[in-house]
Amino acid sequence: MSNRRILTINGGSSSIKFAVYHFGHSLQRGLTGKIDRIGFASTQFTFNDDVNETKTVDCTASDHVAAVEFLADWLDSRKILADLTAIGHRIVHGMHLTQPQIVTPALIEELHQVCPYAPDHLPGELAILKAFGQRVPNVPQVVCFDTAFHRTMPRVATQLPIPRRYEAKGVQRYGFHGLSYSYLMQELRRLGDPSATSGRVILAHLGNGASMAAVRDGKCIDTSMAFTPLAGLPMGTRSGDLDPGVFRYLIQHEGMTPDQFHQMANEESGLLGLSETSSDMRDLLAIESTDIRAAEAIELFCYQAKKLIGSYAAAMGGIDTLVFAGGVGENAAQIRDRICKSLQFLGIELNEKRNAENAPVISPMVSRVGVRVIPTDEEIIIARSVAQLTESQH
Structure with a gap:
């Protein structure tokens, strides 16, 4: 498994960050990069190569699908797509979902139902999922939810003081930045705090x-x-x-x-x-x-x-x-x-x-x-979740 790789994708409303991890006895980060200003005239692709040199090039990406195509072509030219064990994605909103999950058609349908709760992020993230699914259909994809960390909040912290009927429609406090917070807590435990x-x-x-x-x-x-x-x-x-x-x-x-x-x-x-x-x-x-x-x-x-x-x-x-x-x-x-x-x-x-x-x-x-x-690291949290989930499937 030492030559296998995990690709992490962190899609924003107008950007896609990625990292490639070598997947062996431990996770070693390799290439990292970002496509920024997706949908604008001045879209840029910035990446750090294996010798840690930062390079920036102009690219054309009218939407998230076009950005994925550009990124997939670039990864393919470096012989990375063929070695992928899995792809992990940050998903901004998971409603009641609390654990990383392997993507299935049923899960995609469930996430489409959640789009009204995160209209600035989820449609783009789902477009990224679909585009990678079409490009590398045999590579499993895993989603990690930014809201999951906060699902332990007591009821008093999730309620909004508006008519109760709206809570049944999912209008409540969810919280975000959960992958960052998960990493910070893992680091505190590692540091023995x-x-x-x-x-x-x-x-x-x-x-x-x-x-x-x-x-x-x-x-x-x-x-x-x-x-x-x-x-x-x-x-x-x-x-x-x-x-x-x-x-x-x-x-x-x-x-x-x-x-x-x-x-x-x-x-x-x-x-x-x-x-x-x-x-x-x-x-x-x-x-x-x-x-x-x-x-x-x-x-x-x-x-x-x-x-x-x-x-x-x-x-x-x-x-x-x-x-x-x-x-x-x-x-x-x-x-x-x-x-x-x-x-x-x-x-x-x-x-x-x-x-x-x-x-x-x-x-x-x-x-x-x-x-x-503590410098946060959302990507390693995604990679660890992917590694754990895909290993448990075998």
Whole structure:
């Protein structure tokens, strides 16, 4: 089996990330890459080859199917498709599904029924599944659900305070970023952190998409994203939590349609909307001293993150470990510092030098709460799930 490979696919609304793992006694990552801006004129294909050199080329991909064709041709030219043991996919929404599953026609049909709950992601992800199924029909495909991690939440954390009849239609809080959170918890266990199995952990996945999860005794009890990934923290371009009355006001007085509101809340809000400059935290940090809009966008992000940590500590009766992950969480020491400032009453303190270095542990050696920085890895979670599931079939 040492020459066999697993391909992982992480499809977004306008991108496809992939990684190739050599599948032997352990999983070794080889090629990785991304097709970005699918459906736009400037679609780009970026990849890291086996000697870890990053290369970028232009490509044409009018939709996810065209992107899969391009990627499959490229993989085929490198003799990878013929060696595939299986393909693993991140699926953003699984409703009640909690375990990775091998793709069958019945499962595809079930996922089609879920599309109204994730219209920005699921149709593209299903198109990717179908396209790979046609290209390599004899290679099993496995789906891993981003919502599955949160299925342990108690009922009180899943309910929405709207008329009860809508819950029967599936309108409830689901949560997302679950593959990232699964990896972070696995890493805490690997590192021997006792809070991973019998403590109170807050996981902060802070990137262009941002959310947090509260985990007690190894099980998720709450998370900031809700019915959709739009809820919770302000993000790169997403608004996060918003008073529903804003929707009515903009429809009545600005002539906005529901689709226009959806576009605004998802693509034009968050850091981008507040700063009127950029959705990228690095850009905003670079200009905050001269641009009040950038400074206020950063301040609001950190303020909301601080409030969320406090509310989750209240829900769990305290906190033992805080983990930062995601592009911002892993790399922006200033943001971690501002979020944690004035949280000493919870036992959260940072070591200034270690935080500046993005060290694995950024709390003091003696501290009530361990504060960690863990680079997340959704792809390895997919690959491990695929390996486990396909091995169990033999």
